Each structure stands twice: as structure tokens, then as C-alpha cells.
Amino acid sequence: xxxxxxxVPADGERITVDEDGELDVPSNxxxxxxxxxxxxxxxxxxxxxxxxxxxxxxxxxxxxxRLYAGESARERYDENLPEETVEAIREHRxxxxxxxxxxxxSGFRSLNVALRKKLDLYANMRPxxxxxxxxxxxxxxxKMDMVNFRENTEDVYAGIExxxxxxxxxxxxxxxxxxxxxxxxxxxxxxxxxxxxxxxxGSKRLIRQAIDYALRNGRDSVTLVHKGNIMKFTEAxxxxxxxxxxxxxxxxxxxxxxxxxDEYDGEAPDDVVVVKDRIADNMLxxxxxxxxxxxxxxxxxxxxxxxxxxAGAQIGGLGIAPGANLGEGACLAEPVHGSAPKxxxxxxxxxxxMILSGRIMLEQLGWDxxxxxxxxxxxxxxxxxxxxxxxHRQIEGGTKLATSEYAxxxxxxxxxxx
Ligand code: NAP
Numbered sequence: 001x002x003x004x005x006x007x008v009p010a011d012g013e014r015i016t017v018d019e020d021g022e023l024d025v026p027s028n029x030x031x032x033x034x035x036x037x038x039x040x041x042x043x044x045x046x047x048x049x050x051x052x053x054x055x056x057x058x059x060x061x062x063x064x065x066r067l068y069a070g071e072s073a074r075e076r077y078d079e080n081l082p083e084e085t086v087e088a089i090r091e092h093r094x095x096x097x098x099x100x101x102x103x104x105x106s107g108f109r110s111l112n113v114a115l116r117k118k119l120d121l122y123a124n125m126r127p128x129x130x131x132x133x134x135x136x137x138x139x140x141x142x143k144m145d146m147v148n149f150r151e152n153t154e155d156v157y158a159g160i161e162x163x164x165x166x167x168x169x170x171x172x173x174x175x176x177x178x179x180x181x182x183x184x185x186x187x188x189x190x191x192x193x194x195x196x197x198x199x200x201x202g203s204k205r206l207i208r209q210a211i212d213y214a215l216r217n218g219r220d221s222v223t224l225v226h227k228g229n230i231m232k233f234t235e236a237x238x239x240x241x242x243x244x245x246x247x248x249x250x251x252x253x254x255x256x257x258x259x260x261x262d263e264y265d266g267e268a269p270d271d272v273v274v275v276k277d278r279i280a281d282n283m284l285x286x287x288x289x290x291x292x293x294x295x296x297x298x299x300x301x302x303x304x305x306x307x308x309x310x311a312g313a314q315i316g317g318l319g320i321a322p323g324a325n326l327g328e329g330a331c332l333a334e335p336v337h338g339s340a341p342k343x344x345x346x347x348x349x350x351x352x353x354m355i356l357s358g359r360i361m362l363e364q365l366g367w368d369x370x371x372x373x374x375x376x377x378x379x380x381x382x383x384x385x386x387x388x389x390x391x392h393r394q395i396e397g398g399t400k401l402a403t404s405e406y407a408x409x410x411x412x413x414x415x416x417x418x
Contacts, residue, residue, distance in 0.1 A: 001091060003084055005068075005076055012063025015093045015365075017329040023093060025365045027060045032088050036098025037070040038339025039349045044098045046351035046407035050377070051358040053411045054370040057418035065092065069111055070100040081111050086118050094331045096361050098354060099339040109159065112334070116152045121325035121332055122202065123209045124150040126308045127360065131375075133383030134316035135394035141315050143291040147219070148311060149210040150304025152325060154202045155234075157301040161194035169193050198234040198300055203241040209326060210298035211246065214273045215253060221268075222254075224277040225299040225307060238300050239277045246275045280307065287311055312336055319350030319390045322357040324364070331364040333357040347402045350388040352378055355410065377413035381406065 012030035015023055035044040048064060055062045067085045068076050077084075089095045102110040115121070126148045130141040162169035172193050176182050186193075207224065214222050224243075228236025246254045250273075257276040260268055268274050278286065280303045286294065287310060299307060312321035321336035335353035343349045355378060362371035382391065385398035386409045392400040401409060 001087055003088065005082075006066060006084060006088065009063035009065055011061075012065075014091070017093065021329050023329055023365070025094075025367075028063060029094070029365065030063045030065050030092055031361070032065045032067045032092050032095035034067045034069050034085065034095075034097035034100075035072065036339060037072075037101040038099060038341040038344040040070075040098025040100075040339060041345055042343070042347055042349055042403045043335070043351040043354040046403050047096070047354040047358045049407045050351075050355045050374060050410050050414065051362065053414045054362065054373045054377075055367070057373060057414055058367065058370040060367065060370070067095075069097070069115070080108055081114055081118075086115065089115075089332060090119055090330070093329060094361060094364055096333040096354075096358055099335065099337060101339045101341065113157065113159070115332065116325050119325075119327060119330060119332065120153070121327040121330060122151065122153045123206050123326040124148075124152045124304065124308075124323060125209075125213075125326055125360065126150070126312070126321065126323045126336060127356075128308070128311045128315055128321065130315045131320070131379045131382055133379070133385070133395075134320060135391060136314060136316055138288065138314050140291070144287075144311065144314050146291075146294055146311055147210075147213060147217075147296045148304060148308040149206060149213070149296065149298045150308060151202060151206040151299065151301045153301075154197050154199060155301035156194050156196045157305075158195065158197055160197070161192065164190035164192040196231070196234050198238050200237070200241050203238045203300075204245045207242040207245050207298045208249070210296050211250060211254060211273060211275070214296045215250075218271075219273065219295045221274040221276060221293075221295045223283070223294055223297050224275065225280050225283045225297055225303050226277060227280045227303065228277075229279055235300060235303075242277070242298065243275065283307065284310055287314065309336070317390070318353065319388065320352050320356070322353050322355075322360055324357060324360040326364075331361060333361040333364075347404055348389055349403055350390050351403050351407055352382075352388075355407075373414055373417060374410075376417050377410045380413045380417065381409045 012028050013026040015025050015029050018024050035041050067088050069081050069085050073082050100111045128146045173186050210222050224239045226235040226239045228239050254273045260274050318337040323336050324333040335357050359371045359374045387398050388406050392398050
């Protein structure tokens, strides 16, 4: 398509998809980037610099295409999420974004959620691993090496809800209590009501992404995390569809935990992924008590939201935690943290989460050598004590760097390690 208010870089080529649905990536791809609101203007250029250096060090180039959403889009287009931005990401398949502000309670709905929905990026993937030198609240942060897959499009996040005191909320109450036979179950007086759809289609495609990832990356297990003991027709259904999918589509490559114990005495054969399930509250404590037994996790939206932040805290918190939203032949990488408006433009915050989100993006491109280089260079920088304010306050004797200085230090390490 032609673009009105954004420039397409002249030197780059578009990523396409082959007949098997696999990405076909040139060595000079065009990569869309949204800087984002607040600290987006600090962390995004820092990440660009690091990712460019890793691409160049491995014989490639990245051709950035700046796109706009949130505040920058309001300035340019007078709207929050221009269609041009959505279309450009759709067309170029792999992109990266900084955080976008969402007003609480009133105002517009989350632009992050809108982007994921419009592009059908149904899986939120968060690799959670410890880097040497990063301070952590737990004694053995290195035990965590987990990849969380969180469903992005349904559950209580689908946005189907009715405000207390409205006619619509009263109509839903009446329908539920009278027509559906739930009697007088909802308290009298104003009540807000939300719907929690969890579908076979949505559950299976998310769990498929998780199992495929585990098989591709030699991971040992996929754990389905649910609250099925209480929510039998939504959360328990998610688990059941997961086991069904494993049996239907993966043959001997995937076994259940029961089979693991019945037939293999607890020792899984190589190249086999074990599918197991855990109730969400138990899983939250096992994150801390049996960290090393968990590998890839697949979860409905709300469980995934809580659990991936809790896991992120164990390996150093928000300044570090990367993420990406995945669809069919599509990836939008983004850090877990928000726009932290109080630090915007101060050249202060930690760009590691954005840089490591870029690392996921490089892996999606199939540039594993460049991705590993980014990880190793970040680790070398932090373990030499060169850190931003957030980590500096937690370690002794480090050097406190600005966002831009930290990015330069990582680039220097890329040159040294390449
Ligand atoms: P936040 O922006 O993530 O910031 C919360 C706190 O986390 C900051 O005050 C800071 O803690 C720390 N932090 C976050 N990013 C950091 C970084 N890069 N380096 C160092 N420290 C970092 O969360 P929030 O204040 O709840 O949300 C602000 C806005 O962001 C909201 O509008 C929210 O909706 C939005 N949001 C967007 C996304 C997204 O775009 N995907 C995700 C989450 C939230 P200290 O002050 O203690 O140092």
C-alpha cells in the first residue's frame, strides 16, 4: 500500500510469507517501529542503536520505518491509532513498539489491546530468564528460564462488559437471573458485569504456539495454567482443549505427565515435550518454590497477565522484562513495562526490556546469531556494573549510566563480542 504520512525506507526490502506460512526474510528488511508514549522516546532509540549494531555485526541491516500511535499519532493524525499504522505493521509482518499510555477508568480503551486485536496477534510471549549481574529479590534467580505464552484476545479482556447503573447492565442481570435460571445470584443495587469468553479455537491456537515453540527450541515441558477447579466451562475447558490438541496433532512428540510417570518412570525421552497442567494459585507459589521444573507456560489472558509479571519480578523486574505479540506469520515485539510518564525524556530509564524485546524480534527473523549477540552484550554490560538508575540502587559499587550511555556501552560490547 502507499502511505500518506510515514516514510518507507528506500533501501530496505519487505518480509514476506512463503506457501508454508513461514517468514521469508531478506538481509535488509524494513522493520516498522513505534517509539511509544512517555519513556518510549528514551528506550526506543536506545534499542534501535543496539539492534542495528547486532544486525551489522552479523552481515545484515535493519531499515526502520517510523510509525505513530498514542500521543505522537494525535499530533500527526489527530487520532490515537491511525489505520496507516495498523496496515503498515500488517504489511511488514515483524515490528517493534514502545509502551503506550492507557487512561485508567475513563477515556479511550488500551491502544495496546486494540493493536493486538486488529492484527490478530493472539499470543503474548514473554521469555523470562536471568542475566548475570541483575539484582533479584530471590536467592536463585538463575533457576528461572521460562517462556510464558498468554492468550491475548479473549477471557475477561475481550472488552465485553456493562457499566453499573446502565440499562444494559440491568438487561444482562435480568437475562442471567431470569432467563438463564441463575435466580437471585447477583447482589441488588448497581452492578458492573463482564463476560469471560474462552473458546476452543482461541485456546488451541495459543497452546499450539506454545507446544511448537517448545519442540522447536528443545524445551522439556508445556504447563497449562488455569483456574479450572472454579471456572469449569472456561478455564477447565482451556486445559481440556490443550490436552485434546496435544493428542490430536503431536503424536509421540508430546506426552502427558500421567504417561511420563506410568510409562517412563518420570524420565522423559529426549525430544519429547511433556504437557502438564497446574491450577493458577498453586502455579504462583511453584514459580518460587520449584522454579526449575517449569519451562514453557500456556495461559488464558488474566492468569497470564498476573503470572508473567510475578515471574518477571524474580529475574529483575520491569526494566528488564521483554515480550512480543505473535500471530500467524506476524510479530509485534514490545517491553512489558508501561510508559512511566514521570521519567519521560529524562534519558534515565532502563532500555534493557526494549532491547531484549528486540532480541525476540531478531529470533523471529531467524537471526539467532544476532539475537544471541544482543543477549550476551547486555549481560556483559550489566555484569561489569554499568547499569541504569533502577539497577544501580540495588547493587553495590556499580556505575550509574543514562539510557543513551547504557545503549552505547551495550554497542561497544557487541563490537567486542562479534
Ligand atoms: P510503568 O509505566 O511500567 O511504570 C511503573 C514503574 O516501573 C516506574 O515508575 C518505574 O519504577 C518502573 N519502570 C517501568 N519501566 C521502567 C524502565 N524502563 N526502567 C526502569 N524502571 C522502569 O507502569 P504504570 O505507571 O502503571 O503505567 C504507566 C502507563 O503505561 C499507563 O498508562 C499504562 O496503561 C501504560 N502501560 C502500557 C503498557 C504497554 O504499552 N504495553 C504496559 C503496561 C502499562 P520506579 O519509579 O520505582 O523506578
